[in-house]
Amino acid sequence: MATDLSFGAVPPYYREVYNILCPSQESKVDRDMFVKLLMKASLPKQTLSEIWDAVDNKQGYLTRNGLYKALALTALAQQGKSINEKLLETFSDQELPKPSLGDLSDLKSFSIQLRREKNPSVLGYTYGEIGRASCRERV
Numbered sequence: 134m135a136t137d138l139s140f141g142a143v144p145p146y147y148r149e150v151y152n153i154l155c156p157s158q159e160s161k162v163d164r165d166m167f168v169k170l171l172m173k174a175s176l177p178k179q180t181l182s183e184i185w186d187a188v189d190n191k192q193g194y195l196t197r198n199g200l201y202k203a204l205a206l207t208a209l210a211q212q213g214k215s216i217n218e219k220l221l222e223t224f225s226d227q228e229l230p231k232p233s234l235g236d237l238s239d240l241k242s243f244s245i246q247l248r249r250e251k252n253p254s255v256l257g258y259t260y261g262e263i264g265r266a267s268c269r270e271r272v
Contacts, residue, residue, distance in 0.1 A: 142224055146231045147201050153240050154200065162195040167203070169243055173234040174207045183216040201229070208232035 154162050154170065171181045184206045188199040195203065205221050208230035214220060221229070 142226070142228050143201055144228050144231055147204050147229070150204060150234070150237065150240075151197055151200055153237055154244055155197070156241075156244065160197055162197070162200045164193050164195070166240075166244055167195055167200070170234065170240060171203070171207065173237075173240075174211065174232055176207065176210055180210050180216065184210065187216055187218055204232050205229040207234075 150170070151162075154166050167185075171184065174181070176184075184203055187206055188195060188203045190196065190199060202218065202221065205224070206216055206218070209220055210216060211233055212230070224230075
């Protein structure tokens with residue numbers, strides 16, 4: 134696809150989702166994490182499979198660009214449109230559509246849990262979160 138979705142017409146919501154899925158900016162969206170995200174779209178399994186097929190790089194993870202394409206395709210599918218990357222090219226001068234994914238707070242917890250399971254030596258907390266936890270223990 135000619136359009137690079139990492140920049141330009143990417144809505145802030147896409148970046149918010151990316152930051153939840155990849156808080157360390159590791160640039161790889163885990164497949165399990167992505168599946169959990171897609172399930173929040175309340176689309177038929179066949180449609181979700183078509184979205185995955187459209188963005189899958191066959192490496193077990195998605196890039197940020199792949200995630201953004203998936204979010205756009207999800208939004209279009211929720212509008213009743215077919216899964217077709219060519220539709221994304223019509224948004225070159227405007228903001229991509231925002232999918233309806235409900236509350237994302239459970240994804241942050243799942244993201245931390247998944248990273249701990251896959252890499253137990255990494256806690257998955259930011260410095261600020263550790264500092265807040267430390268302050269709570271003192272009280």
